[in-house]
Amino acid sequence: MTYFRCKPTASRFQLYTFPRLHFSTISLLMLLLIFTKKLEFCVLRTKKQQQGVQCSVADSSTIQDSVATTQLIPGSGKTPEGVECYGVFCVTYDLKEIDEQKPKTWKKMVRVVVSGAAGMISNHLLFKLASGEVFGHDQPIALNLLGSERSRDALEGVAMELEDSLFPLLREVNIGIEATEVFRDADWALLIGAKPRGPGMERADLLDLNGQIFAEQGKALNAVASPDVKVLVVGNPCNTNALIALKNAPRIPSKNFHALTRLDENRAKCQLALKAGLFYDNVSNVTIWGNHSTTQVPDFLNAKINGKPATEVITDRKWLEEEFTPRVQTRGGALIKKWGRSSAASTAVSIADAIKSLVNPTPKGDWFSSGVFTTGNPYGIADDLIFSLPCRSKGDGDYEIVPDLQIDNYLYERIKKSEKELLAEKKCVAHLIGDENGYCDLPEDTTLPGEQ
C-alpha cells in the first residue's frame, strides 16, 4: 500500500544530480531507491525550499511544539501506524521559521477522519475543512481519509487536489483503506461512506449491509480514536448507522455520536423563509424530530421567524401541515429527480454547519437539530436510540438537549411514528449491536428522503 508520489520537480532533482552516470547505473540506483522506499522527493514550503528541491521527509525533530503532528519515521514518510501521508503532506515544516512570519495564535492541531472520502459529499466537504471555515482560521488541521480498494486511485486524486490548493492550515493528509489505521487519534470522525440502495434492494438488506460497515468502524474508533472523539454519521440510514457505531464503541461516550439531520433543518428554514417572504437568516429555532427519513418531523410549532412564533407569521396551518411538512421530508427525492444524484454540496454545507454548531456557542435562545443518543432525554422518547432533537452547545464540542419545547397532538403523533420506525430499524440490526431476539419487520413508509 504505497501511495507516495514524486512531485514533478523530483525528476529534475534526479537529472541534475546524476547527469553523467551511465543509464543502467541510474536504473540500478533507482531500483535500489525504490526498494529502500526513499523515492519521496517533495518540495518544502519553508524558506529552505527556495534553495531548490529537497527530499520529502524532513527529520521529525523539525516539528515544533506549537502544532502537534503525527510523528513521522524519518526518511520513510510513513506514520508508525502504517497510515500513509500523501505527497507534500509527508513533509514536516519548520514551524519556527513560519512562526516568525505569522501571529502565534494557532491552536493545537485537530485530526479529522473522513470516510467515503472519494465520494461526492466529501468532494465538497474536504475543501471547506481545509480552508478553515469550519473549525476556524486559527485551527490547523490533519485530514485522515478512508477509502477502499474501489477508491484507491480516486483517493489519491483527492489528495492531489488538496495539495494543489495550498491551504495554510492543512498540515497533514493521510490516506488509507484500513479503518483501524486511518482512525488513529481522531478528534472528529465524519462517517460519510455507505453503500447506496440499489434497484430491488430491500431496506432491511441496506440496513444490514451498511450496518456491517458501521459496526466495523465503531470497533475501529473504539480501538484507536481519541477517547473524546466526536462522531458524525452521514451515510444512510444515518440514525441507525450511528447507533450501530456507538454500540460497537463502548470506550467512547454515547453522547459523542451524532447523525446528520442538519440538512433537513436547513431545508425547513428555507421553506419557512420562502413562505414568509423573508430572507432565511430571519428563521431560527427549527427542530427536526426523529429519523432522517420521510417520517422526520420538521417542527413549525416552536420555530421562530424574526423572533416571533412561525405560526404567527405563517397563519396558514393547513399549508404548514400539508405542504411544508412533506416538502421537507421528501426534499432529497425532489432533488434527485432534478440532479440525477443525491444532495452533495448542500449536505457538505450542513455537515460544516453541524460541526460549527458544536465548536461555537449557540446564539442565546436558539438551538440546532442533531440526531443524538436518547437515553435520559427530556421528551419521553424511548431510550437507546439516535433521534433528532433540539440541542445547544457552549462551543466546547459538547451539547445539551433543549428541554420544554411545546409538543401538540399533531407533533406528538408524528414524533411517535418516527420513534416507532427507529425502534423497528433497531430490531433489524440487533445482531450488530449485541441485542438478542432481533427480527426485521419495517413499517411500509420507512424510506430515506432521497427515495421518494
Ligand SMILES: NC(=O)C1=CN([C@@H]2O[C@H](COP(=O)(O)OP(=O)(O)OC[C@H]3O[C@@H](n4cnc5c(N)ncnc54)[C@H](OP(=O)(O)O)[C@@H]3O)[C@@H](O)[C@H]2O)C=CC1
Ligand atoms: N444524512 C444526510 O443528510 C444525507 C446523507 N447522505 C448519505 O451520504 C452517503 C454518501 O453520499 P455521497 O457522498 O453522495 O455518495 P457517493 O456514492 O459519492 O460516495 C459514497 C462513498 O461510500 C463508499 N462506500 C462504502 N461502502 C460502499 C459499498 N459497499 N458500495 C459502494 N460504495 C461504498 C464509497 O467509497 P469507497 O469506494 O471509498 O468505499 C463511496 O465513495 C450516502 O449514504 C447518502 O445516502 C446523502 C445526503 C444527505
Ligand SMILES: O=C([O-])CC(=O)C(=O)O
Ligand atoms: O436519500 C439519500 O441518499 C439522500 C438524503 O439522505 C437526503 O437528500 O436527505
